[in-house]
Amino acid sequence: MDVLPRFHLITDFGPLDRDALTRLLAVVGEGAVGTPRVDAVQVRAKQASDREVVAWTRELLAELAPRGTRVIVNDRLDVALAAGAHGVHLGRNDLSVADARALAPVDFLVGATCRGPEHAIAARAEGADYAGVGPVHATSTKDGLPDPLGLDVLAATAREIPAIAIGGITAARVRDVMTSGAHGVAVVAAVWKDPDPPGAAREIAELVHTS
Numbered sequence: 001m002d003v004l005p006r007f008h009l010i011t012d013f014g015p016l017d018r019d020a021l022t023r024l025l026a027v028v029g030e031g032a033v034g035t036p037r038v039d040a041v042q043v044r045a046k047q048a049s050d051r052e053v054v055a056w057t058r059e060l061l062a063e064l065a066p067r068g069t070r071v072i073v074n075d076r077l078d079v080a081l082a083a084g085a086h087g088v089h090l091g092r093n094d095l096s097v098a099d100a101r102a103l104a105p106v107d108f109l110v111g112a113t114c115r116g117p118e119h120a121i122a123a124r125a126e127g128a129d130y131a132g133v134g135p136v137h138a139t140s141t142k143d144g145l146p147d148p149l150g151l152d153v154l155a156a157t158a159r160e161i162p163a164i165a166i167g168g169i170t171a172a173r174v175r176d177v178m179t180s181g182a183h184g185v186a187v188v189a190a191v192w193k194d195p196d197p198p199g200a201a202r203e204i205a206e207l208v209h210t211s
């Protein structure tokens with residue numbers, strides 16, 4: 001588990017009830033050797049309480065860590081640390097990377113949202129492991145984002161720090177994104193809105209890991 005995760009699957013569940021967990025585990029798969037994989041699940045649950053996110057993260061860790069899939073918490077370092085997560089993804093208004101790095105254990109992953117190379121240079125200097133770079137393409141999953149960055153800005157950002165492309169990433173776009181220098185991708189709709197989420201995840205994983 002030493003390689004920086006390439007395929008980040010972001011959760012779409014409301015509560016992590018039995019159905020949501022079953023759906024997620026079907027998408028992540030068993031992690032069999034030689035099978036392309038979801039490398040990290042990011043717990044993004046904006047409507048949930050801190051206690052719920054801690055409980056769900058612990059539940060996911062119990063299921064996913066043995067499969068070699070890491071669990072990263074969106075926004076909140078304190079919640080991530082309390083739950084024993086593998087990392088945190090920090091947005092532009094969350095705790096700074098430097099403050100998070102000072103509080104986190106050495107092998108804890110710290111990711112930061114970056115919207116261009118200037119952000120990436122700062123994030124790297126503060127100790128981020130990777131940048132979530134987006135929105136690369138238009139997305140209807142989140143409102144209020146800036147205009148799409150496009151592949152040139154992704155490429156320039158990826159020269160500064162390992163870049164995880166986010167925003168409108170679909171299987172059809174993975175090769176271009178990876179050719180632009182991305183380390184990997186983060187995805188919501190292309191998996192969860194597909195009629196066959198496990199199949200969609202397998203296709204994206206294969207493309208990410210073979211590009």
Ligand SMILES: Cc1ncc(COP(=O)(O)OP(=O)(O)O)c(N)n1
Pocket residue numbers: 008010042044074075089090091092111112113131132133134142164166186
């Ligand atoms: C891998 C990755 N990159 C970027 C984001 C966006 O994070 P953030 O800016 O904190 O916005 P929200 O996801 O919290 O709405 C991400 N989640 N993951």
Ligand SMILES: Cc1nc(C(=O)O)sc1CCOP(=O)(O)O
Pocket residue numbers: 113133134135136138139140141142145166167168169186187188189190
């Ligand atoms: C949560 C989020 N953050 C983004 C950013 O650019 O900061 S794009 C995004 C949504 C990603 O979902 P989809 O794969 O459905 O486009």
Ligand SMILES: [Mg+2]
Pocket residue numbers: 074075089090091
């Ligand atoms: Mg966030």
